[in-house]
Amino acid sequence: MNKSIKYLIAIMLLLAANLWLFFSGSGNNTPAAETYFASEDLEEVSRFLFVLDGDTTKIERADQEWILNDQFKADEGFVNTLISILERVEVGRTINDWxxxxxxxxxxxxDFNSRYRFQLATNPxxxxxxxxxxxxAKEVAVPGYRDNVADIFTxxxxQWRDRLVVDGSWRSIQRVEVSNKTGEDFNIVFDDSFFLVNGETPTDSSGVINYINQFQQFQANEMISSGRFPELDSLASTEPMAILLIDDIKYEDPKTLNIYPGLKNQPxxxxxxxxxxxxxxxxxxxxxxxxxxxxxx
Structure with a gap:
């Protein structure tokens, strides 16, 4: 999981970079440097394909979404970060016969048609x-972007998967149930005009609203595929410490999460x-x- 923590830090840095790239302007009359994709319109990108360390990452446009490896919805924010970075990649020195x-x-x-292929490398x-x-080889960089350009490809x-778990609020959620082996079981159910907690009128209505609203755009820190972390594979075969159920009118079936005990020294x-x-x-x-x-x- 130490590697996972490093990945999470990298993601936060990439998101910060995306915000900087979005809001920063030219602000001066310095002649524009050569950009690597100067002849291409990156708004017309229909697919990205990266192959590194035995992993293949394919991100393909499908209608208004991006699909990862023909299976998962991709994180639109991360894809926009990638596009923003590639739009601003500037070319430095050239090295022949790499x-x-x-x-x-x-x-x-x-545009589902022309393709541009290149290899990636870094210094030691x-x-x-x-x-x-x-x-x-052309040395490339994004002005003002402190991280190495290659990092986003690695x-x-x-980490390209959409991390949205559930999107609900007090206006749409009808029921929340928590079964907790290490603590208190409770349920919150909408009844006519407000919520009941364990079948009774709550004493702290604002606390209930705040609790329900935490599931608005609720995202996981990171999605984890089977086999990536053996210790989590083992943990997933045990009994969960708690089960969360969320019944929201926007979803055909309730959302459930089996939550497992934290591993030692892992937050x-x-x-x-x-x-x-x-x-x-x-x-x-x-x-x-x-x-x-x-x-x-």
């Missing part, structure tokens, strides 16, 4: 990125949804989910 280590390969498809301390085509396929809990999708969720958020918002009742 004969050093290759990190991996990338392919960018435009991974502070510089090179795009290589026909054995000619994300695990899991995350494994959770598995009703479709078998695995994820990790911050321990503090899990504690909030499993806490009765109307304990005085």
């Amino acid at each position: 004969d050093k280590e290759i990190l991996g390969s990338a392919e960018v498809e435009f 301390n991974r502070t510089k990125t090179y795009f290589i085509s026909d054995d000619i 994300l695990h396929p899991d 995350y809990h494994l959770a598995v949804d009703e479709n078998g999708n695995r994820m990790v969720i911050d321990a503090r958020r899990v504690q909030q989910i499993l806490s009765n918002p109307d304990r005085a009742n």
Whole structure:
């Protein structure tokens, strides 16, 4: 899980970079440097394909969504970050006859038609990125972007997955049930005009509303595929410490999460949804989910 923590930090840095790229402007009259994709319109990208360290990441446009490896919905924010970075990649020095280590390969498809392929490489301390085509390497960078450009290509396929677990609020959620082997069981049910907690009128109505609203755009920290972390595979075969059920009018069936005990010295809990999708969720958020918002009742 230490690797997972590093990935999470990398994701936060990438999101921060995306915000910076979005809001920053030119602000001066300095002549524009050569951009790597100067002749292409990256808004017309229809597919990305990365192959690194034995992992293949394919992100393909499908109607108004991006689909990851023909199976999962991709995180639109991360895809937009990638596009923003590639739009601003500037070319530095050129190295002919590149004969050093290759990190991996990338392919960018435009409008489901033309494709541009290149290889990726870095220097030994991974502070510089090179795009290589026909054995000619070009050092590339994004002005003001402190992270190495290659970092976004090295994300695990899991990290491109959409992390949305449930999106509900007090206006749409009808029922929440918590079965907790390590604490209190409770249920919150909408009844006519407001919610009842364990069948009774709550003493802290605002606390109940705040509790329900935490499931608005509720996202996991990261999605986890089977086999990626053996210790989590073992944990998933045990009994969960708690089960969360959320019944929202927007969903045909209730959403459920099996939540497992945290591993030693890890601030995350494994959770598995009703479709078998695995994820990790911050321990503090899990504690909030499993806490009765109307304990005085």
